[in-house]
Amino acid sequence: MCAGAIIQSRVDRVVFGATDPKAGCVGSIYNLLSEPKFNHRCEVEKGIMAEECGELLTNFFKQLREKKK
Template identity: 35%
Template sequence: MICLKEAEKAFEEDEVPVGALLLFKDGTFIKDHNRKQKKGFYSHAEFNVLKKASLKRKDDMRKAVLYVTLEPCIMCIGAIVEARIGGLVYGAQEPKFGGIKFLKDAWKEGRYPHKFPIYEGLLKDDCAEILKKFFATKRK
């Protein structure tokens, strides 16, 4: 999976290993990974991909699906909603900072009118393993 390769790049750059890919209906895609250490707190993989897409593509993102190796945080959920993507697929769950519950609660309360399908668990073991490996190196 391309997202996992992006996560591996982040790992090699001593970043939390998260990768993302925005796949458009025509088969083209934009990929990136976490770059927080070099670019700032907002440079999560999802944010980087959405920013690149907004600069490179002028078509409607409601026809694109965002793939991420880790459940997006609340900040990234906000960006994802604003980008009006067509779907979200992620691998590992983020029990501390994951934003999916927040988003689903907001949908139930009618706070975000733009809804899209969310699929969780794609290659979740592989996605979780690279995170475990990364944090094990940090705790030595």
């Protein structure tokens, strides 16, 4: 969904830290932003502070699961 919004809004550059190996569409499972069927290309820089970003996501979802209990 996010990658689709990036394409539709013609974002020129995306920078992010943590990838999603199970569901990501920007260089994980698939790279939607470089799909030749679309008439827009977006520069992608990934892995910035990857360890810290991964920890933030892990902690966020851990807290979310604990709240549901």
